Amino acid sequence: MIDLDKSETRILVVDDEESLRLTFQMFLGREGYGPVVTASTFEEAMALIEQQTFDLIISDIVMEGASGIDLLRRVRELGLECPxxxxxxxxNINTASEAVRLGAFDYLAKPVKKADLLRTARMALQQYGLWKEKERLTEEKERYQQYLETIFRxxxxxxxxxxxxxxxxxxxxQAKNWAATYMPHLAIGADLEEVAGAFAVFASDVQKVMDCREAVSEHRIEVNLEDGAHVVFRLSAAPLESQHDKGFLGVVLVFRDVSRLEDLEKRGKRTYFHRLAGVSRAMQTVYTLIENVGQ
Structure with a gap:
């Protein structure tokens, strides 16, 4: 149940009978709701609605000029969701059915008892609070999804x-562009195991995560393609879990092609220095140290 802050609950009472307006305003105000403002006509009510936001509107149906049904219709035309x-x-069965069709929360017959008014107001505001909370969560989820998609891209x-x-x-x-060159059958909806081909390690890493529900650390793989090309990757895989209940949804596979980078590194490496031989990073450091000592 939503906890309502009654002191920050804006209520509009619309009725052409001043005594009824003041009575409703008094009942609601003494209950702690507020501010509670009043209007005597459709036009006054619309002027207030256009100037401020209300959490609840209570309106008489039969008024001089435009009716409460007209007000309800106009409020819904404006896209306002307040009850x-x-x-x-x-x-009257016709006005009651029209009110329900237009989305009225409830229908009270005069004379309205204080208890009925307060009970209906409380229920209407609680329902509105639930709707606003749902909208807030939906908006937050959409904003988070957009954030993730931006990062993803x-x-x-x-x-x-x-x-x-x-x-x-x-x-x-990036994955789509890469797949167009190396794995043309890889696409959304495709079975990774069926289209992996030379990149069977992709499906293998995914299966490991499926089996143990644990991440596969980044590792280096080399693949020789049918056309003679040689590609080198850094590859990792991790479980994909639901944010709410941590349920297992699948696997996220992250990889990058480091073929060109490694090729450039090899071109700049010494294979030997004096009587020493080797191309590892450690040997590159030794060569540099010896060269610096010689200087």
Missing amino acids: MVMVTGYP SVRDMIITVDHDLRVVQMND
Whole structure:
């Protein structure tokens, strides 16, 4: 149940009978709701609605000029979701059905008892509070999803997400561009195991995560393609879990092509120095130290 801060609950009471307006305003105010403002006509009510936001509108149906049903209709045309409670001294099945059709929260017959008014107001405001909370959570979720999608698109690494059945669920732009060259059958909806081909290690790492529900640390792989090309990757995989219940959704695969980088590194490496030989990083450091000592 939503806890309401009654002192920050804006309520509009619309009725052409001053005594009723003041009575409703008094009942609601003494209950702690506020501010509670009043209007005697459709026009006055619309002027207030256009100037400020209300959490609840209570309106008589039968008024001079435009009716409470007209007000309800106009409020809904404006896209406002605040609950409206309709009041009438002449209960009528047609007006009641029209009020329900237009989304009125409830329908009270005069004379309205204080207990009925307060109970209906409380229920209407609680429902409105639940709706606002749902909208807030939906908006927050959409904002978070947009944030993730922005990151997903901007990361330079190739990212692929796979479900329980090893079907590709998502691919970022980098992965799509890479797949167009090396794995043309890799696409959203494809079975990773079926299209992996020379890149069977992708499906293998995904299966490891599926089996143990633990990440596969980044590691280096080399692949020789049918056309004679040689590619080198840094590859890692991790479980994809739900934010709410930590349920297992699938696997996210992250990899990057380091073929060109390693090729450039090899070109700049010494294979020997005097009587020493080797191309490892450690040997490169030794060569540099010896060279610096000689200087």
